Amino acid sequence: MSLRPDLDLIVQELADEMRRRPDRGEVATYIPELARVDPSAFGMVVIDGDGRVSAGGDSDMPFSIQSVSKVFTLTLALGKAGDRLWRRVGREPSGSPFNSIVQLEREHGVPRNPFINAGAIAVTDAIVSGHQPREALGEILRFMQFLADDDTITIDEAVAASEQRTGFRNAALANYMKSFGVIENPVDYTLGVYFHHCAIAMSCRQLAMAGRFLAHSGVQPSTGRSVVTAERARRINAIMLTCGHYDGSGDFAYRVGLPGKSGVGGGILAVAPGKASIAVWSPGLDASGNSHLGRIALEALVKRTGWSIF
Numbered sequence: 001m002s003l004r005p006d007l008d009l010i011v012q013e014l015a016d017e018m019r020r021r022p023d024r025g026e027v028a029t030y031i032p033e034l035a036r037v038d039p040s041a042f043g044m045v046v047i048d049g050d051g052r053v054s055a056g057g058d059s060d061m062p063f064s065i066q067s068v069s070k071v072f073t074l075t076l077a078l079g080k081a082g083d084r085l086w087r088r089v090g091r092e093p094s095g096s097p098f099n100s101i102v103q104l105e106r107e108h109g110v111p112r113n114p115f116i117n118a119g120a121i122a123v124t125d126a127i128v129s130g131h132q133p134r135e136a137l138g139e140i141l142r143f144m145q146f147l148a149d150d151d152t153i154t155i156d157e158a159v160a161a162s163e164q165r166t167g168f169r170n171a172a173l174a175n176y177m178k179s180f181g182v183i184e185n186p187v188d189y190t191l192g193v194y195f196h197h198c199a200i201a202m203s204c205r206q207l208a209m210a211g212r213f214l215a216h217s218g219v220q221p222s223t224g225r226s227v228v229t230a231e232r233a234r235r236i237n238a239i240m241l242t243c244g245h246y247d248g249s250g251d252f253a254y255r256v257g258l259p260g261k262s263g264v265g266g267g268i269l270a271v272a273p274g275k276a277s278i279a280v281w282s283p284g285l286d287a288s289g290n291s292h293l294g295r296i297a298l299e300a301l302v303k304r305t306g307w308s309i310f
């Protein structure tokens with residue numbers, strides 16, 4: 001392996017290979033609007049520490065980032081609440097599906113980690129923190145636009161409305177946590193903000209741009225501006241590694257060996273510390289709700305670059 005892998009070539013080859021594969025997983029249907037997405041799409045973008053962009057496939061097509069947004073809401077909430085955030089959400093893998101309710105009763109309404117739905121709703125509640133939903137959502141969207149250096153990023157209102165109409169489990173999780181005092185704002189406020197930040201639409205290019213600070217010790221490499229401290233970036237990466245793929249997190253660490261966060265829209269943000277920010281998108285999911293070909297492409301990328309952290 002050369003010191004500097006030929007990322008343009010690798011990403012191109014992976015995109016071509018993934019687009020041809022017949023095994024694509026299943027597109028999420030429990031949010032009706034997501035069921036309309038074309039399962040043959042595939043995109044990948046790698047941005048190295050010098051800001052060089054290697055793109056392949058549908059790298060500029062916006063998709064619903066869904067749970068990938070939870071990395072950024074966690075970052076914002078830690079900025080607001082600091083370590084007090086950990087009073088209402090844990091840092092342990094759940095070993096349960098992303099929308100599971102079972103641990104909440106035994107664990108006094110405190111979700112296992114910030115990436116399962118219950119945990120992400122509790123984190124969103126910390127961002128709402130007495131503000132109007134519109135203000136909280138504006139803050140999240142502006143943060144994404146700032147990180148990606150792109151003010152065209154928007155929320156897909158059709159996806160948000162689709163989930164708002166059908167998100168009965170999330171409503172159950174939020175109400176259940178509210179009964180323990182873990183949710184402080186009106187449940188409707190917090191859920192409304194949660195559904196909308198999950199419905200942010202971004203391309204692989206925009207998502208990889210937004211993830212750069214996690215790959216570079218909290219610093220936005222293009223501007224040299226610090227987004228979070230190096231310690232916080234390291235800790236967010238640790239939670240991505242242990243919890244970012246729900247009950248598939250162990251398998252993702254085993255196969256890929258990078259911190260990563262998936263979403264049911266088929267996106268994955270992965271971080272190669274000190275090296276690159278990577279976004280991949282393929283809408284078909286595996287049984288744990290993680291992008292099937294996204295994971296396979298990342299596994300192949302890491303094999304060819306030697307970027308596993310292990």
Ligand code: DON
Nearest residue numbers: 066067098198262263264289
């Ligand atoms: O709350 C939900 O179910 C969705 N808005 C997000 C879930 C999700 O992306 C899980 N990821 N793989």
